[in-house]
Amino acid sequence: MAVRLVRRAGVLGCGLMGSGIAEVLARAGVETTVVEVDRDALARGRARVEASLARAVSGGKLSGAAREEALANLVFSTDLGDLAEVDCVLEAIVEDEAAKLEAYRRLDKVVENDAAFFASNTSSIPIMKLAVATSRPEQVLGLHFFNPVPVMRLVEVISSLVTSEETREQARFLATEQLGKRAIASPDRAGFVVNALLIPYLLSSVRMLESGFATREDIDAGMVEGCGHPMGPLALLDLIGLDTAQAVAESLYEEFKEPLYAPPPLLNRMVEAGLLGRKSGQGFYGYRQGG
Known part of the structure; x- marks a missing residue:
């Protein structure tokens, strides 16, 4: 089974975790569109990403040129419609079940790429609940990153009862081969591993x-x-x-x-x-x- 290189990704939510996820995607060369609920939240998220990249440069972990390349890969928006053509969406909004369910219903209508997968950074909400809010439950799974995302190597890959093998392998490829993380597998149960x-x-x-x-x-x-x-x-x-x-x-x-x-x-x-x-x-x- 062939896996595809993720070239365009969406990140829904730019808080502490979302900004970190957006940063590692951009640093890996993925064109990344970050969507937040309003301009104030978006500005705070953008400032968080820029500050983290600046710290990486000052700490000798990133060159100035690489910082500029990462920033060039980032687009910040308040329009969910900007995620229409992405290869995947990594969701990192507030840890609230109702809010996440509504987000997945909207994403399902907005993302036009039939091959795109949706990955939640949830640390507690069952993936199955989120998956059935969409018309493509087999393309929904969990990718649970750890704070601070640019530093912590671990990602938990959580498959629901209906997540397809193709989706699981595609997400694992993104985490390990493109982002350089260590991936571990977990069943879809509260707390994961x-x-x-x-x-x-x-x-x-x-x-x-x-x-x-x-x-x-x-x-x-x-x-x-x-x-x-x-x-x-x-x-x-x-x-x-x-x-x-x-x-x-x-x-x-x-x-x-x-x-x-x-x-x-x-x-x-x-x-x-x-x-x-x-x-x-x-x-x-x-x-x-x-x-």
Whole structure:
């Protein structure tokens, strides 16, 4: 079975993950159209991509010429119709099932290329639910990237019960051969591989803090210095976003009804208070703007 080179891609959503996905596509030479809901969100996403490319140049990981080539491969738009002729769409909008279902219904009508596949970066919503919102469910799958996308090598390839082998191999080819990522396969079940292992660990750290068993500093230092982790679980929650972690935990709990997946009260209260981690400037730790 022959796979095709993805030459034109669409990225739906240009937040933290969408901007990273757009950057790695553009750096790989793929003509990439990024679509956001409005001009303000688009401007923020564009600034995020440009800042990341600038950091790569200043850090010696990218040449100035390569940066200009990547920028030349990017088109930013608020018109979903600009995705009509792409070879694939990588969706990275808000982790909300209703919003994603509506997005896939609209994409199905807009994308005219019958061979195009749709890939969701969801970390918790079943791919099957998204697939049946389209008239081409066999061409829908999950491509779950990790933050920060330009740095993290892993991509989870998630096939639903009806995802075709051609779609799966095409997506794997894009991830591994074109983007240089390491791809692992996962069935379509909540949490996939990584979060099914990671989320219970993170929630346990919140429960430990909540019970007064240990301080946040000692919990994180224990895992960094004792287990060789690059950062502690509470700092990692701040990086991921407490709202994102809560959504994944709720999805896991809904599917498996295991108590270890249930979000602790402290996590729920922090999300309600808007203490979401780095993205809001305050989570388990405080963060200065741009720092």
